[in-house]
Amino acid sequence: MSIQQQKRPRFLRHTRQREAILRVLRMTHEHPTADWIYQEVRKEIPHISLGTVYRNLKILTEMGEAQEMSYGSSYSRYDGDPRLHYHFVCDDCGRIEDLEMPLVEGLEAKAAEWTDGRIESHRLEFHGLCRECNGR
Amino acid sequence: MSIQQQKRPRFLRHTRQREAILRVLRMTHEHPTADWIYQEVRKEIPHISLGTVYRNLKILTEMGEAQEMSYGSSYSRYDGDPRLHYHFVCDDCGRIEDLEMPLVEGLEAKAAEWTDGRIESHRLEFHGLCRECNGR
DNA sequence: ATACGTGCAAACGCTTTGCACTCTC
DNA sequence: GAGAGTGCAAAGCGTTTGCACGTAT
Numbered sequence: 001m002s003i004q005q006q007k008r009p010r011f012l013r014h015t016r017q018r019e020a021i022l023r024v025l026r027m028t029h030e031h032p033t034a035d036w037i038y039q040e041v042r043k044e045i046p047h048i049s050l051g052t053v054y055r056n057l058k059i060l061t062e063m064g065e066a067q068e069m070s071y072g073s074s075y076s077r078y079d080g081d082p083r084l085h086y087h088f089v090c091d092d093c094g095r096i097e098d099l100e101m102p103l104v105e106g107l108e109a110k111a112a113e114w115t116d117g118r119i120e121s122h123r124l125e126f127h128g129l130c131r132e133c134n135g136r
Numbered sequence: 137m138s139i140q141q142q143k144r145p146r147f148l149r150h151t152r153q154r155e156a157i158l159r160v161l162r163m164t165h166e167h168p169t170a171d172w173i174y175q176e177v178r179k180e181i182p183h184i185s186l187g188t189v190y191r192n193l194k195i196l197t198e199m200g201e202a203q204e205m206s207y208g209s210s211y212s213r214y215d216g217d218p219r220l221h222y223h224f225v226c227d228d229c230g231r232i233e234d235l236e237m238p239l240v241e242g243l244e245a246k247a248a249e250w251t252d253g254r255i256e257s258h259r260l261e262f263h264g265l266c267r268e269c270n271g272r
Numbered sequence: 273a274t275a276c277g278t279g280c281a282a283a284c285g286c287t288t289t290g291c292a293c294t295c296t297c
Numbered sequence: 298g299a300g301a302g303t304g305c306a307a308a309g310c311g312t313t314t315g316c317a318c319g320t321a322t
Contacts, residue, residue, distance in 0.1 A: 009301055013296050017303070025216035031223075031232040033211050034287080049304045054287060056302090057214055069223075069232070070212040074287080075169050075311055078193055079203040080161035087167075087205075088251045096167040096205070101250040104240065111262045114237040115224045120264035126247045128256040145276055149321050153278070170311080185279045190312060192277090210312080211286055277320075284313070294303070 012059070020044050021056045025066050084121065090130035097130070148195070156180050157192045161202050220257065226266035233266070 024032075024040045032040075038053045060066045077096060088097040108119045128134075148154075160168075160176045168176075174189045196202045213232060224233040244255045264270075 011297085011301080013301055015295075015302060022216075025214060028216065029234060031213045031215050033213055035211070037214065047304070049306095050286095051288075051305080052303055055289095058288095061214070064218050065216075067215040067218055068212050069215055070206070075171070076204050076206040077167045077169055078161060078173065078197070079167050079205055080158075080164065080201075082200050082203055086247065088247070088253050088255070090253060091256075097251055097253070098165060099247060099250045101247055104243070107240070107260075108262065111222065111224070111235060111237055114235045115233055115262070115266075117224050117226060117233070117266040118264045118270045119224070119262045120227075122260065122262045124243075124258065124260045126244065126251070126255045126258045128254045130251075130253040134254045147276080147322090149276055151277060151321075183279070185281095186311095187280075187313075188278055191314095194313095274322090275320105276322095278318080280316095282313105282315085284311105286310095286312105288307105288309070290307085291305095292303105294301100296301075297299095 008062070012063075017041070017045060017048055017052050018056050018059075020048075021053060022060060022065060025057075025060070031069060086124045086126065088126045088128070088130070090133055091127050092129050092133035095130050099126070144198070148199075153177070153181060153184055153188050154192045154195075156184075157189060158196060158201060161193075161196070167205060222260045222262065224262045224264070224266070226269055227263050228265050228269035231266050235262070 020041045021037060024037050028040075030036075034053055034057055035050070037057070038048070038050050041048055041053065057066065057068070061068045079098075081098065084103060086099040086101060086103075088099055089095075090097075104124070107124075108122055111122070112119050156177045157173060160173050164176075166172075170189055170193055171186070173193070174184070174186050177184050177189065193202065193204070197204045215234075217234065220239060222235040222237060222239075224235055225231075226233075240260070243260075244258055247258070248255050
């Protein structure tokens with residue numbers, strides 16, 4: 001269940017591909033999928049491969065140049081408590097804790113002022129290191 | 137990109153399998169994966185299949201008896217804005233909007249009182265229907 | 273009797289990876 | 298020229314699905 005760090009090169013190089021991917025990422029607010037980015041970059045670099053897109057997205061995410069909107073692990077996890085509550089996720093071991101803290105008052109109402117969608121619920125999740133992973 | 141509703145039966149039946157899955161789900165706070173639940177239920181119903189577990193988890197989630205901790209869509213989406221900010225996710229069409237709202241003050245400090253992990257960041261996401269999907 | 277649920281295995285589809293080659297530094 | 302990055306294709310792997318059979322109502 002542990003989320004392993006993989007080996008990273010000692011330094012990063014500038015390549016057309018990486019630059020183009022970052023440019024596409026910066027240029028859109030659509031929260032694109034890897035494949036959408038691939039199609040877009042292909043207009044400029046027709047022979048780029050999807051694998052390269054994935055590799056660079058991962059690197060850019062690790063460098064803090066982008067965010068990947070998904071969970072660290074590849075599979076879904078289920079919570080048998082259907083009530084709205086918050087979670088703490090350990091970014092190292094993947095462990096998820098329920099937080100017993102009270103819900104933040106008026107959060108959805110506040111957010112409603114910033115979108116014209118209809119808000120029906122929310123999800124709040126804290127990330128960091130659990131006690132065990134922090135200790136080592 | 138649209139998240140389709142699939143056909144549901146007109147009524148649900150009680151089965152040993154469904155009951156066992158729900159019981160396992162209720163019994164743990166570990167936010168298990170489908171496979172973990174499968175292994176657990178297998179102790180009681182050795183011939184249950186993983187497909188059945190997935191099917192029931194989906195149904196239980198739709199019935200509001202459990203939560204699935206992942207995004208509605210199966211692929212990752214990327215955000216070229218690396219700053220911490222909140223999102224609005226349309227549960228119908230999958231569209232994701234950036235919210236320009238200010239960060240909630242003191243949120244991580246508050247949460248830190250309820251866990252012994254070290255909090256380093258958080259993620260807040262509002263769900264509902266975007267304007268277009270709400271209108272139809 | 274009806275039609276929902278299950279087991280099994282194959283199919284799916286997004287993502288990752290091995291390998292030989294290319295390109296930065 | 299060392300080693301990081303790329304393209305291609307195959308492999309990985311969690312999840313879904315088709316089908317024939319079982320079973321709750």
